[in-house]
Amino acid sequence: MEKIKNPRKILVPAEREKLIPKSGGKEKAYGFHGRAPDESPQRNHIKESGLLMPKQKCYPPVPLTDIRISDPFWSRYLDLVKEVMLPYQWDALNDRIPGAEPSCAVQNFQIAAGLAQGEFQGEVFQDSDVAKWLEAAAYLLAAGPDPELEAVADGMIEIIEKAQRPDGYLDTYFIIKEPKKRWSNLYECHEMYVAGHIIEAAAAYYQATGKRRLLDVACRLADHIESVFGTEPEKIQGYPGHQEIELALVKLYQATQNEKYLALSKFFIDQRGKKPNYFQKEWEGSRDRRTFKTGAPVPPPDLKYNQSHEPVLQQEAAVGHAVRAVYMYSAMADLAREAGDQELLKSCRRLWDNIASKQLYITGGIGATHNGEAFTFAYDLPNDTAYAETCASIGLIFFAHRMLQMDMDSRYGDVMERALYNVVLGSASRDGKRFFYVNPLEVWPKACGGNPDKQHVKPVRQKWFGCACCPPNVARLMASLNQYLYSTDEDTIYTHLYISGEAGIKIAGGEMRLKQESSYPWDGHIKFTVLSALPEDELSLGLRLPGWCRNWSVLFNGKPVPRPVVQKGYLKVAAHWHEGDTVELRLEMPVECLQANPQVRADAGKIAFQRGPLVYCLEECDNGANLSALSVDPGSAFSVFKDSQLLEGAVVIEGKGIRESEDGWGNRLYRPYKAAEKETKIRLIPYFLWANRAPGEMAVWIRRR
Amino acid sequence: MEKIKNPRKILVPAEREKLIPKSGGKEKAYGFHGRAPDESPQRNHIKESGLLMPKQKCYPPVPLTDIRISDPFWSRYLDLVKEVMLPYQWDALNDRIPGAEPSCAVQNFQIAAGLAQGEFQGEVFQDSDVAKWLEAAAYLLAAGPDPELEAVADGMIEIIEKAQRPDGYLDTYFIIKEPKKRWSNLYECHEMYVAGHIIEAAAAYYQATGKRRLLDVACRLADHIESVFGTEPEKIQGYPGHQEIELALVKLYQATQNEKYLALSKFFIDQRGKKPNYFQKEWEGSRDRRTFKTGAPVPPPDLKYNQSHEPVLQQEAAVGHAVRAVYMYSAMADLAREAGDQELLKSCRRLWDNIASKQLYITGGIGATHNGEAFTFAYDLPNDTAYAETCASIGLIFFAHRMLQMDMDSRYGDVMERALYNVVLGSASRDGKRFFYVNPLEVWPKACGGNPDKQHVKPVRQKWFGCACCPPNVARLMASLNQYLYSTDEDTIYTHLYISGEAGIKIAGGEMRLKQESSYPWDGHIKFTVLSALPEDELSLGLRLPGWCRNWSVLFNGKPVPRPVVQKGYLKVAAHWHEGDTVELRLEMPVECLQANPQVRADAGKIAFQRGPLVYCLEECDNGANLSALSVDPGSAFSVFKDSQLLEGAVVIEGKGIRESEDGWGNRLYRPYKAAEKETKIRLIPYFLWANRAPGEMAVWIRRR
Secondary structure: OOOOOOOOOOOOHHHHHHHOOOOOOHHHHHOOOOOOOOOOOOOOOOOOOOOOOOOOOOOOEOOHHHEEEOOOOHHHHHHHHHHHHHHHHHHHHOOOOOOOOOOOHHHHHHHHOOOOOOOOOOOOOOHHHHHHHHHHHHHHHHHOOOHHHHHHHHHHHHHHHHHOOOOOOOOHHHHHOOHHHOOOOHHHHOHHHHHHHHHHHHHHHHHHHOOOHHHHHHHHHHHHHHHHEOOOOOOEOOOOOOOOHHHHHHHHHHHHOOHHHHHHHHHHHHHOOOOOOHHHHHHHOOOOOEOOOOOOEOOOOOOOOOOOOOOHHHOOOOOEEHHHHHHHHHHHHHHHHHHOOHHHHHHHHHHHHHHHHHOEOOOOOEOOEOOOOEEOOOOOOOOOOOOOOHHHHHHHHHHHHHHOOOOOOHHHHHHHHHHHHHHHHHHEOOOOOOEOOOOOOEEOHHHHHHOHHHOOOOOOOEOOOOOOOHHHHHHHHHHOHHHHOEEEOOOEEEEOOOOOEEEEEEEOOEEEEEEEEEOOOOOOEEEEEEEEEOOOOOEEEEEEOOOOOOOEEEEEOOEEOOOOEEEOOEEEEEEOOOOOOEEEEEEOOOEEEEEEOOOOHHHOOEEEEEEOOEEEEEEHHHHOOOHHHEEEOOOOOEEEEEEOOOOOOEEEEEEEEEEEOOOOOOOOOEEEOOOOEEEEEEEEEEHHHOOOOOOOOEEOEEEEO | OOOOOOOOOOOOHHHHHHHOOOOOOHHHHHOOOOOOOOOOOOOOOOOOOOOOOOOOOOOOEOOHHHEEEOOOOHHHHHHHHHHHHHHHHHHHHOOOOOOOOOOOHHHHHHHHOOOOOOOOOOOOOOHHHHHHHHHHHHHHHHHOOOHHHHHHHHHHHHHHHHHOOOOOOOOHHHHHOOHHHOOOOOOOOOHHHHHHHHHHHHHHHHHHHOOOHHHHHHHHHHHHHHHHEOOOOOOEOOOOOOOOHHHHHHHHHHHHOOHHHHHHHHHHHHHOOOOOOHHHHHHHOOOOOEOOOOOOEOOOOOOOOOOOOOOHHHOOOOOEEHHHHHHHHHHHHHHHHHHOOHHHHHHHHHHHHHHHHHOEOOOOOEOOEOOOOEEOOOOOOOOOOOOOOHHHHHHHHHHHHHHOOOOOOHHHHHHHHHHHHHHHHHHEOOOOOOEOOOOOOEEOHHHHHHOHHHOOOOOOOEOOOOOOOHHHHHHHHHHOHHHHOEEEOOOEEEEOOOOOEEEEEEEOOEEEEEEEEEOOOOOOEEEEEEEEEOOOOOEEEEEEOOOOOOOEEEEEOOEEOOOOEEEOOEEEEEEOOOOOOEEEEEEOOOEEEEEEOOOOHHHOOEEEEEEOOEEEEEEHHHHOOOHHHEEEOOOOOEEEEEEOOOOOOEEEEEEEEEEEOOOOOOOOOEEEOOOOEEEEEEEEEEHHHOOOOOOOOEEOEEEEO
């Protein structure tokens, strides 16, 4: 790769990679882990196409291998990923969880590899669950050795390698069930979605272990896809029905430096939505075909559903299937960054703004309807029929993380934090074995069973899903959480998330080792200590001032910083750093009553409680049944305390509420209004902890008095 | 028919029929119309089974032919039925409405009759639209001669007769498309639903014109069905997938006095829900079958959907498809009355109570979800996703009308009035050419197009529907409205609806001719004048005191009635009546702010406005966009005035509201709460008039301040 001459020392991925510590370095002391690759990946010579010429400033993230999390709040979750989620999900993928829907995902690979007999079972994209699990395992292996886990992963990789066809094709559904129908139903059949997850897993596993076996599988698979799809007349000018491979190919490019993978990703993005529409043509060419799932005649494709209704550069608003959308926007941001494409970046910003200012639940959930698991339109954010899929919020974090690599603006970190601390954390049970796929903001358990419009909403987390995209997605996000904490430019280390631990950050030709400590999210006091500082130049620490924070202060070595500079939501503390220097950030964290934009009909006259990054909710087990009968005066006093008995020390909010009396109604459904209310105590718990005690009603938005 | 010896002179249907005035009587003076039948219908001898032995008191309705409506409010609608709806719907059935979905209903009959070539088109129950139209035409012909309409109807009847198979079978879908598959898919295919509507039309047409042709078709059809279905081992022990024929067979029995039709109806009701379930067996016996509509494999039957999940006597709550449910409950009430079945009556009361006290929208709509057009569960009454199908409210009126024939209790009349004046009236446009199928209580037009969960909700009435059950159902209800006004027992004439006109009411061996006058629903002053009174015994006028009315007074010949007696919501004025006697009822009709039972989550913290029987609503064209930003203090003053400019003199309500300010939000979706409200004027119009001006938002329930 041609070295980019840039006087401001932007660290582009190729440079970054050289700086990633390999085995044997002093990073060992931090428990970092990483091994030299078996051999160097092949690198193609970059064409003079300009494809890879960055045209805007870039803020690369500090790689996950350079950061160790050791946090009173998060370590518990990360341990859970390692000790419970991954083993449990491995059992699930192997159909060993009593009472859960069988996955058959591993078995499908075994059959395709000729190691077992049987029929393909599960969703057409079942393979991806295995891939996501492997990706999560790779992140754990990057954080520290685990020979047992690595042996299991290697075993699985061997099966996957055996399942791959000699030409590189790999998708167990088509290998087992319809070998003649490869690539014939891109709209429904997820072949490239599965390939994308295998590629992501391969890149992560290679970076963590240096082992090439899965990377070689991924390269052969990507090479095969590149031989089938493209602008050339003999190739298919199609693109995936479910976007995912686009961002995966960027990772494959980063792992191999082979530019053709970046070009293939760009082809898929550029081709999408061009007229005549590929999916429309595919459908017209197969009128006699029955739909994969139900056997009914295939209906005409819903082009908005998979964001192929128009070219991406023309898309003004986030529409359609939310996961597809944010995976695609993430790839667009990757390509904008890697190819320096300003038009693509403009589209990314426009689509981001649309989501963040018009289609985002206060919990960081996206996707207002279960119909197509989709975005709807501006300000349409119903609480009790929300979809807000876990995977969609994870994809939103991907998107935010990529936008932060181009625009250093706290709004991206704010959304990342909101989605992470509310939807993503809340999707898993405290024991790591049960998950929400849908993350509603209001639940009436009777309605989940009794009204089919709400049957997608579950009042309790489920063991495993037939369509199990979310649990392994949570695992891979949490296992790679460290990569979301910091990024750098030539003279600033930016902190996006307040999670305790240590980092060795390469910057300005040297390295700064930094310790972060806090009791976040329960407390807003965060302390950074310089453990060692090699660079001699003045550097800044850039600390995200969260959007929820109205008052803050900052100390440098215990003294107020005289003229703190805030740029796009980042507080910058500049200094020539020495070992032992400290920066203390104090974010005031009072209870806030939030209201929604009046255009959000569903939240009219209501308030929601937030403290720090955490959205709060009422639960029936604290407040009695019929939460809709409660209202709250936002001007009244609320007390906050850490309840050591409850949910391992969560901070709860208590205050005064008003409850509509249910007395004297008899058999009546309607009556002339008469005031009949009584004062009551209300208690709110963090949203992410809901449904961990008795099943019951839950509400985030509460009637305002 | 054996004459029932009853000292209290209950008028059973057989007796009633004898009293119905035929041609040439003095009823001519009232414009009543009716001709002697071509010949007497065959009457079977009643078996000694006890099937027809009434065991409880019965309150027969005064037949529609004995009442003429001449009402400042309603005559406009009845003229619309005659002059616009019926001709327009005839055009629709003949595919002559530009821009409307083609019906093909008449064409299907022509093809089945061998009078045209072509394929069956439309829904599997398309025939029923023609039958409902004929039934409505029959009611118009009963009210007065219309040779042109009668000629059109006779022509249609001739085609229907030709379409009928020699064995009596009649259903154009199966005749044209799948002649070998008769009765093989009772769950989906509506053959008996269609038969039921043909039978209803036949009974009405015979009673109106005395012409037997369609009645004979209906008898042959019913006889054929009776030869196919029954408890005998060689017969099918099945029952309809869509209930309707059950109540139709009772009408056929009433028209022919042939008891076997009553017995067949009772068989269908008794058989329903018995174990093993018929539909379950039907499904198990046809695993290879594809579903009628989509071609997908037939899923297992949803037994609650069509109320076959358990025997009707065990059903505790209204569940499933709302129209199916209320049609069935109507038939159950018919059978309870005709067969004196106390257990069936108890079930009817239980199901009625469940609907009226737990599942009824304030507008008289039923069916909380579009998923299966169905009831959900107690207190689940969402406003913006409501289904509240027009046909379901019509069926609820049928059910109420039948319950009134056994329980003289104003609660039935109250619901009948609520459904009639709000949902049914509101379903048709002011010009009678457009209809709502779904009657929501809250509409955000953007959401109807932008959120698939609300795509069933339409912000404007539609021209015609592919599934066009509602428009002809509205027509037949309105054309037969007079039959819902009065009923009698041996010594009381009960008035259920306050609609001006004249009636000749047979009672106590004589006749009382009565004039009713009012400006209802705009005004609560109703005057009854005795035009002539033949009976010499003391008789009572029983006047329904509507549930919405809190203060009333009554005058007899201008003087207060000393000790007015109220029995189950009916005010009884007893007298020896003479020509010129008057009774004046004054129902106070202030603006009422109603609240819903606090268990109704969707209406928590909200109020609805009602005045008299009319529910009111906000519309965007009066109150600006974003109605959810408005709130109202129920204690503030509201003015009422007749707006002669607006919608032909409707009474509108005006008052003070508070509007949440939308200023200063910029691009924000959430912010810390701050009070930002301004006072504004609000204007409410009767719900039934919504969507007659500019399309826009509408809301019945308004946030309470």
